[in-house]
Amino acid sequence: MSDTSAQILLRTTVNGLDVAVAIEPQETLAEVLREKLQLIGTKVSCNVQVCGACTVLVDGLPVSSCTYLAYEARDRQVLTIEGLASKDGTLHPLQTAFIEENAFQCGFCTPGMILAAKSLLDQRPDSSEHEIVEYMEGNICRCTGYRSIVAAIQKAQASVADRSS
Amino acid sequence: MNRLPAFTISQPQSVAEASEMLASLGDSGRLYAGGTELLATMKEGALLYDTLVDVKTVPGLADIRVQDGELWIGAAVTHFSIETSPIVRELLPVLSYVESRVANTRVRATGTLVGNLCFAEPHSDPATMLLCLDARVVAQSTRGERQLTIDEFFVGAYETALEEDEVVTSVVVPLPPANWRMAYKKFQIIERPTLGLGVVLELNDGGDSVATARAAVGCVSESPLRSSAAEAQLAGPLESLLERLDAAGDSLADEADLLDDREGSAEYKRHLIKVFLKRAVQQALQSDGPSR
Ligand SMILES: Cc1cc2nc3c(=O)[nH]c(=O)nc-3n(C[C@H](O)[C@H](O)[C@H](O)COP(=O)(O)OP(=O)(O)OC[C@H]3O[C@@H](n4cnc5c(N)ncnc54)[C@H](O)[C@@H]3O)c2cc1C
Ligand code: FES
Ligand code: FES
Numbered sequence: 193m194s195d196t197s198a199q200i201l202l203r204t205t206v207n208g209l210d211v212a213v214a215i216e217p218q219e220t221l222a223e224v225l226r227e228k229l230q231l232i233g234t235k236v237s238c239n240v241q242v243c244g245a246c247t248v249l250v251d252g253l254p255v256s257s258c259t260y261l262a263y264e265a266r267d268r269q270v271l272t273i274e275g276l277a278s279k280d281g282t283l284h285p286l287q288t289a290f291i292e293e294n295a296f297q298c299g300f301c302t303p304g305m306i307l308a309a310k311s312l313l314d315q316r317p318d319s320s321e322h323e324i325v326e327y328m329e330g331n332i333c334r335c336t337g338y339r340s341i342v343a344a345i346q347k348a349q350a351s352v353a354d355r356s357s
Numbered sequence: 358m359n360r361l362p363a364f365t366i367s368q369p370q371s372v373a374e375a376s377e378m379l380a381s382l383g384d385s386g387r388l389y390a391g392g393t394e395l396l397a398t399m400k401e402g403a404l405l406y407d408t409l410v411d412v413k414t415v416p417g418l419a420d421i422r423v424q425d426g427e428l429w430i431g432a433a434v435t436h437f438s439i440e441t442s443p444i445v446r447e448l449l450p451v452l453s454y455v456e457s458r459v460a461n462t463r464v465r466a467t468g469t470l471v472g473n474l475c476f477a478e479p480h481s482d483p484a485t486m487l488l489c490l491d492a493r494v495v496a497q498s499t500r501g502e503r504q505l506t507i508d509e510f511f512v513g514a515y516e517t518a519l520e521e522d523e524v525v526t527s528v529v530v531p532l533p534p535a536n537w538r539m540a541y542k543k544f545q546i547i548e549r550p551t552l553g554l555g556v557v558l559e560l561n562d563g564g565d566s567v568a569t570a571r572a573a574v575g576c577v578s579e580s581p582l583r584s585s586a587a588e589a590q591l592a593g594p595l596e597s598l599l600e601r602l603d604a605a606g607d608s609l610a611d612e613a614d615l616l617d618d619r620e621g622s623a624e625y626k627r628h629l630i631k632v633f634l635k636r637a638v639q640q641a642l643q644s645d646g647p648s649r
Contacts, residue, residue: 198365217409218361239359240397241464242548253437253466259396260467263366308462330461 204265206231207275215262222246222257225272233273233303244331247304248272254311273303276310285355286310286348295344297335305331309345313352321346359400364407368414372524376498378410380522388412388524390472391435393464418526421445428452428530436465436473436483448532451539451555455486458543471525474507477580479514480549485575486541488583489555492530496523504529511580536560540641542633543576550576551620554633556641558591566594572605572634577613577626584612587634595642602638606631
């Protein structure tokens with residue numbers, strides 16, 4: 193095979209900051225986030241779009257950054273777990289709820305879980321328990337047994353509703 | 358961590374340009390949409406290409422529109438966009454439902470319906486329902502445009518009737534009249550469905566009989582299939598439909614190429630087909646319009 197590597201300049205927004213970074217076309221978003229931007233909160237586990245550990249939001253929708261090309265993030269808004277808390281360090285209601293409900297043990301799935309849940313609550317703030325379970329079924333947790341995760345999402349849902357009422 | 362081999366990305370600005378690129382690249386290039394199948398197989402080393410031709414840079418392929426009583430879905434439209442499209446929800450809710458149950462949220466946000474069909478993976482949900490809905494695939498190259506039925510489009514597992522330089526631009530689905538009832542049911546315990554089953558029932562004027570029926574089964578053969586014997590058995594008075602379902606289920610199972618594999622024995626799959634045909638028919642008849 194011929195040498196086809198060719199650098200491209202990726203201009204994107206990560207956690208609200210404009211970023212310009214040289215990438216190769218075949219680099220995944222997870223590789224660029226973790227290795228070039230040092231945002232290691234994004235975890236890679238299965239590497240085949242099944243487990244959801246690598247979930248980040250692009251224009252508000254969840255993607256598997258393990259297989260999604262960084263190239264696709266051009267001119268888009270990327271949100272990783274590092275960008276979720278407010279600038280003053282106040283945690284997002286989902287983060288607080290995950291802590292309060294003990295919704296993680298090893299924590300490897302947690303960044304992806306929280307970002308997937310954020311996408312759901314942003315799209316459909318009044319999701320039923322069934323909708324939460326259905327939406328989250330592509331995010332796998334090997335530790336908690338899921339009950340506490342669903343409880344945390346419901347708690348965050350209630351606190352977001354309180355804040356906006 | 359498996360990394361992707363090096364490649365370049367081309368950004369065609371028209372379908373003709375994409376087709377020319379594919380023709381000149383031959384085996385070393387491939388169209389790239391959401392990449393959910395393509396990049397995964399490249400990561401495994403199963404397929405290698407020097408150049409990916411990004412179909413999403415062609416303007417005009419990201420639309421869902423209605424034209425002459427048919428729904429046109431462009432090649433860059435994702436499962437998520439179809440699932441949440443108000444037009445699809447209103448005019449063809451069964452498709453909205455099918456799309457809402459494909460894969461996981463992340464694959465739905467990135468993967469396209471057209472990419473799903475073009476990969477011709479045997480475990481496709483939309484392929485089965487689109488076969489039942491008499492949908493067509495529009496393919497374009499520098500030589501012109503042609504339309505293929507779903508049946509013509511699928512040649513086998515991972516194999517379509519597309520020529521090397523053909524680009525699928527849209528999927529066209531005729532919109533159902535008010536007296537049609539339809540449903541899709543699937544059985545899934547791993548990443549891909551084990552069974553998909555679609556039914557479309559045209560009711561007579563009195564609403565007490567099935568005038569014509571279509572039934573399609575997917576995931577249990579190389580491509581989804583319909584059975585004319587099953588469809589003939591489903592037609593007839595609603596009153597006795599439940600009694601006819603067992604035989605219709607057997608006909609559908611006879612048509613499929615049931616094999617003993619890791620998803621279950623042939624006998625088990627026959628049983629699933631019968632159970633899910635019944636559920637699909639019951640669900641179709643519960644609605645008072647052509648909804649899921
Ligand atoms: C973890 C996982 C779970 C899944 N579960 C399901 C499931 O439950 N049900 C289901 O139905 N599907 C499932 N899928 C399949 C999924 O629907 C497809 O991966 C997706 O729709 C492919 O679309 P894409 O845009 O990513 O295609 P790509 O990966 O970009 O392309 C796929 C193929 O189509 C070709 N292609 C793309 N666009 C065109 C075009 N316009 N013209 C000609 N050729 C083209 C490409 O060259 C390539 O060969 C699953 C996939 C994954 C990864
Ligand atoms: S690491 Fe990306 S989905 Fe598992
Ligand atoms: S907390 Fe360990 S995988 Fe979820």
